[in-house]
Amino acid sequence: MSLQRKPYFALDAEMLGNLVTILKDFGYIIYGPVERDGAIVYDIIESAEQIPRGLFDEQSPGRYRLIKKDERRYFGYVVGPQSPKYVLYPPQHLLFKVRKDGRTFIPRPDGKKVAIFGLRPCDLKAVDILDDVLLKGPYKNNTYWTLRKDALFIAVNCIEPDNNCFCTSMNTGPFAKSGCDICITELLMDGKHVFILETMTDKGAEIVNRLGCRSATEEELDAVSRLMEEARNKIRKKLNVENLKEDLYKNLEHPRWNDVGNRCLTCGNCTLVCPTCFCSSVFDRSSLSMDVAERWALWDSCFSIDYSYIHGGAIRQSIMSRYRNWLMHKLATWVDQFGTFGCVGCGRCITWCPVGIDIVEEANRVRS
Amino acid sequence: MKAKAMLENSQTIEVEVMRRFSVESVVKETPDTYTLTLKPLDKKEYNFVPGQFNMLYAFGVGEAPISLSGDPDERHLVVHTIRVVGAVTNALVNVKKPGFIGLRGPFGSGWPLEKMKGKDVIIVAGGIGLAPLRPAIYYILKHRKEYGKFFFLYGARTPNDLLYKKELKEWKSRFDMDAFITVDAGDEKWTGNVGVVTTLFKRIKLDPDNTYALVCGPEIMMKYTVLELRNQGLTDDKIYLSMERNMKCGMRLCGRCQFGPYFVCKDGPVFSMDQINRFFGRREV
Numbered sequence: 001m002s003l004q005r006k007p008y009f010a011l012d013a014e015m016l017g018n019l020v021t022i023l024k025d026f027g028y029i030i031y032g033p034v035e036r037d038g039a040i041v042y043d044i045i046e047s048a049e050q051i052p053r054g055l056f057d058e059q060s061p062g063r064y065r066l067i068k069k070d071e072r073r074y075f076g077y078v079v080g081p082q083s084p085k086y087v088l089y090p091p092q093h094l095l096f097k098v099r100k101d102g103r104t105f106i107p108r109p110d111g112k113k114v115a116i117f118g119l120r121p122c123d124l125k126a127v128d129i130l131d132d133v134l135l136k137g138p139y140k141n142n143t144y145w146t147l148r149k150d151a152l153f154i155a156v157n158c159i160e161p162d163n164n165c166f167c168t169s170m171n172t173g174p175f176a177k178s179g180c181d182i183c184i185t186e187l188l189m190d191g192k193h194v195f196i197l198e199t200m201t202d203k204g205a206e207i208v209n210r211l212g213c214r215s216a217t218e219e220e221l222d223a224v225s226r227l228m229e230e231a232r233n234k235i236r237k238k239l240n241v242e243n244l245k246e247d248l249y250k251n252l253e254h255p256r257w258n259d260v261g262n263r264c265l266t267c268g269n270c271t272l273v274c275p276t277c278f279c280s281s282v283f284d285r286s287s288l289s290m291d292v293a294e295r296w297a298l299w300d301s302c303f304s305i306d307y308s309y310i311h312g313g314a315i316r317q318s319i320m321s322r323y324r325n326w327l328m329h330k331l332a333t334w335v336d337q338f339g340t341f342g343c344v345g346c347g348r349c350i351t352w353c354p355v356g357i358d359i360v361e362e363a364n365r366v367r368s
Numbered sequence: 369m370k371a372k373a374m375l376e377n378s379q380t381i382e383v384e385v386m387r388r389f390s391v392e393s394v395v396k397e398t399p400d401t402y403t404l405t406l407k408p409l410d411k412k413e414y415n416f417v418p419g420q421f422n423m424l425y426a427f428g429v430g431e432a433p434i435s436l437s438g439d440p441d442e443r444h445l446v447v448h449t450i451r452v453v454g455a456v457t458n459a460l461v462n463v464k465k466p467g468f469i470g471l472r473g474p475f476g477s478g479w480p481l482e483k484m485k486g487k488d489v490i491i492v493a494g495g496i497g498l499a500p501l502r503p504a505i506y507y508i509l510k511h512r513k514e515y516g517k518f519f520f521l522y523g524a525r526t527p528n529d530l531l532y533k534k535e536l537k538e539w540k541s542r543f544d545m546d547a548f549i550t551v552d553a554g555d556e557k558w559t560g561n562v563g564v565v566t567t568l569f570k571r572i573k574l575d576p577d578n579t580y581a582l583v584c585g586p587e588i589m590m591k592y593t594v595l596e597l598r599n600q601g602l603t604d605d606k607i608y609l610s611m612e613r614n615m616k617c618g619m620r621l622c623g624r625c626q627f628g629p630y631f632v633c634k635d636g637p638v639f640s641m642d643q644i645n646r647f648f649g650r651r652e653v
Contacts, residue, residue: 102470139620281624321652
């Protein structure tokens with residue numbers, strides 16, 4: 001595979017700080033990867049020095065560890081527990097306020113622009129999917145829209161995918177094809193350490209232009225192509241998505257659901273780490289004087305009993321049915337609802353499941 | 369927190385998120401069910417299709433999805449029958465002037481009243497499931513000549529649980545509809561049928577190619593009603609059900625009302641049986 005020449009630039013690794021500075025100059029609040037409590041999470045960064053170096057992650061079902069290796073490397077890890085969902089669709093957000101006389105107020109877009117730095121190709125696709133859900137229906141989520149409409153994405157291609165990654169099956173990675181403004185590939189060869197930047201939007205081009213970096217050389221682009229090929233081959237986890245929806249619909253009563261129901265703890269971790277899970281609950285609260293009331297949205301999980309509660313009891317009482325509902329939504333009903341899978345193959349739900357339930361394995365078993 | 373501080377601690381703009389309605393009357397239907405007549409404070413018209421629902425908001429307490437149960441031709445009053453099952457419904461039936469009920473809607477799909485023209489109609493209701501069907505009954509009776517035979521089967525747990533008792537009496541006495549009412553358990557004054565609503569099917573004979581069925585009630589009641597309708601030869605494309613799931617937003621955004629591939633708030637609550645037969649009656653879907 002060879003890359004076309006045009007929009008590829010090369011930035012010396014030591015100059016990464018300039019990119020952060022320029023983003024700040026453009027008025028962005030920058031969310032970047034930082035290390036916290038032994039995991040990589042997104043937080044507001046002020047300089048490139050806050051981005052951890054030399055960290056790699058080991059992931060397997062129910063397991064996540066950061067280890068120190070090659071000190072030069074910036075992006076040796078893949079996805080941590082947080083996805084861009086945390087930034088763009090905050091776990092708690094105000095929907096509206098009501099005065100006692102019934103006049104209603106919604107949050108005003110405050111003009112803040114966010115840039116998310118270091119998100120992965122699977123997460124780009126996840127944002128795309130959230131757009132379908134939260135913006136493209138008859139109604140849209142105001143908070144998401146406010147944050148999303150001016151958001152800038154700087155993606156990082158995955159050259160060291162993890163055990164739980166299956167983006168090649170979902171056709172979302174390991175390299176970004178679209179959906180971001182700038183896409184970065186980290187290149188370490190012959191003592192050289194550069195970032196190959198690909199601009200995908202005008203805004204991205206403007207920023208790279210301001211950086212004033214040179215074009216990437218043929219040699220560098222060849223190296224990127226090689227890394228691409230290698231990364232793809234490193235991904236061993238496979239989910240055959242052909243006829244997947246129909247196969248799952250046909251197997252609503254498969255005994256495997258009971259099997260996984262016996263292992264699932266209904267903790268809801270998978271729904272919290274999932275970059276596309278969007279279900280929310282609402283809660284109302286009022287001032288002590290009862291003059292103003294507020295309504296807030298709060299992330300919810302289909303694994304809670306309350307999620308399906310209607311007067312008289314919950315629809316999904318058994319753990320089996322709640323797991324089935326979740327998996328079926330990701331891999332079957334989502335297709336009917338929005339025309340894509342609700343899964344991007346990031347593997348987070350496998351890593352962060354305390355008992356290591358593997359969505360790929362369960363889907364494959366249910367089909368067989 | 370002081371009201372002013374609460375409004376100012378984040379920048380907000382005023383928009384009409386919901387319309388405000390005053391409560392004109394409250395009628396007690398059963399020990400726990402009330403019919404509210406609401407009047408828009410903005411004095412604008414309100415239009416809906418039988419089968420649709422509103423999100424009703426009690427100030428500071430919360431919101432609940434409630435189906436419309438009034439006459440669709442009445443554009444200046446909105447009627448809801450509410451069963452008190454929790455904090456929100458309790459607050460809603462206790463709103464007093466000058467308080468208001470916030471209303472968003474109408475949401476969702478309606479009964480196929482146009483499609484049914486020229487055909488026989490059977491309406492089967494269980495308990496409070498009659499509420500979303502009453503607008504359809506009003507409509508059919510008002511346009512009586514445009515429909516064929518009209519059967520109405522209604523079941524409740526006890527005589528005390530029957531909704532709209534005056535209207536039931538009137539419907540039973542009409543010659544242009546066949547109304548049958550039953551209760552699961554009678555009391556000393558009850559002289560009518562006893563048994564679940566499906567036991568009424570032996571009283572009627574449907575013309576399967578020419579009949580549409582509208583059904584609403586508890587899921588288990590709808591399941592057995594569908595079996596009776598199929599027994600009488602009705603095909604799934606002629607059977608319509610009103611489904612219920614937990615709803616928080618009514619706008620297809622909160623995700624809670626999913627039923628198989630459908631969002632009940634947007635794709636339903638009224639579904640044709642052939643739309644949902646793959647999922648309907650399956651345990652815990």
